[in-house]
Amino acid sequence: MIEILNITKSFKMGENVLTVLHGVDLTIKAGEYVAIIGPSGSGKSTLMNVIGCLDKPTTGHYRLNQQDVSQLSEKELARQRNKNIGFVFQRFNLLGKISAQRNVELPAQYAGMSLSQRRMLSQRAMEAVGLGDRLDHRPLELSGGQQQRVAIARALVNRPNILLADEPTGALDSKTGKEIMDLFESLQVQNPEMTIILVTHDHDVAARAKRVVSIRDGLIASDITN
């Protein structure tokens, strides 16, 4: 369901053109649990942005659920992100002034759901990550691990088929990080059709995935399925 065909990505840096991805091919099927690893500057973040429809490839094709999304408009990309992809960031990226539940509601709101419907869905997502009793707390009133759980609930609320996590444990201590990883895995057990893609440079985190794709200098260096 994710088919990446010979994708390149270049950035203009004034006069120079910096090519970050040099023709990547990658196919990820529904329900896989994949880690993308590589040192910083390897192009793994750029690849993640392309997979997450946050950025367009310069050349090549990206088919998401049989649809070519490589050259869609901003508006259509926003729709793809909203419907198909749930993001979890290293630094949580919650909106600080509104409650945890309101944060979780936002993707459902952008999807056009009614107030009562998204209230129900956001509450269910908060319960799924074990924060059913923290609905009205603001993000800053929660611990780092709890904030990341809120972010995961937000990623799940529209029932996306891809959960895309960028260094999800990078800002957490190892015990909390482990709990977050456990949560990811348990969520996939409940919904085996959901694909999880982890982007990390931490080999211990990557080792938990069933498949590890390593990126080096803008190319796939190895692709190992355990």
Add this chain to the structure above:
Amino acid sequence: MSLLEIFRTAFESLTTNKLRTLLTMLGIVIGVAAVVILLAMGEGVQLYIDKQFAGFGSNLITITPNLKVPDARLTMDDSRAIADKANVPNVKRVVPSVGGELKISANGNSISRNINGVTPDNFSMRNIGLIQGSSFTNSDVENRNRVAVLGYKVAQDLFPDQVALGQNILIDSLPARVVGVTEKKGSQGPSTSTDDMIFVPITVAQEKLLANRPGGVKSVSSITVEAESAATSSRAVNDIAKTLRGRHNLLAGQTDDFQVLDQASLLSSLSSIINILQIFLALIGAIALLVGGIGIMNIMIVNVTERTREIGVRKAIGADPATIRLQFLIEAIVVTCLAGVLGIVLSWLCVVITNSVQTTFTPVIQLDAVILAFGVSVFIGVVFGLYPAIRASNMEPVEALRYE
């Protein structure tokens, strides 16, 4: 996302950032209030002046000697000539007068007041009613009878606890009998109030009280003419000038040795001064509004920069550019409209308070000022909200998310 939902999001953003919202509004509130209050003040001044003039009628014409011409003087014969309908067809009444300040004593009190030697028509022409006694008569004028009509306040000052009517007073050193007291008129604009005057037959003032004045015994200080109507007043002014030039044997090209001033032209020149004042006030208000608008723009731009990450997050979870743009624009419009309404309420409060602590001067809120100020504040909201909104919507989600 529906428009209602975008509105809801904009409101949420405004209410969860109260301080930011208040600071944004402050400039517009002050700007709108300044425009509305200043224009209300201008209108208040206009009304005040109109009211003052309405008190003594706009069809009165005053003739005085031209002080720039040596030996210029007006006489009782001039007055009679003007009163002649053959000379001035639109004349209704003419009152010559002689005035000066003299000491008045009675009842152990001694004060200095304006003495006005006039003919009895003075009272009817200027709508001066009497609360005690009656006016002196034409025979009093002819017989040089020593009688006086006291202004309301003069009577109070001289006879605080007695009836003034029938009392004897000393004007300078001339004994006179009080035959009447005028009603209270209050302030009467640029000229002395009749409350502070004393009226005597013109002949008494000419020959006894103010005999040593520069123009001589036969002269008068001024002649007041009442035209038949305000519309014929300017024609009467021309006829009066022609009559007097003839009588004073002035040749063509020679300057008038008299001045003719009608209330209508005085009022219109005052009105043009007030108009300039109002434009000036409006300009100050406009500057205040502009400064407020620039404040809004600054805060909006700072807003976008500060909220870059928020925009990135919203985009990542599925907000399309149009939705982001609309949210920022609605935030700007809501803030400016709200600020506009608050500014209007603030100015209304100021006017109400001004009117409750004093009554001489009444500022009146102008509907067009309210509409103008509100319109400008909404315009500022849209214009200054649009730029940051477009900037926010064009941000690359990847870059916005990376923003520190």
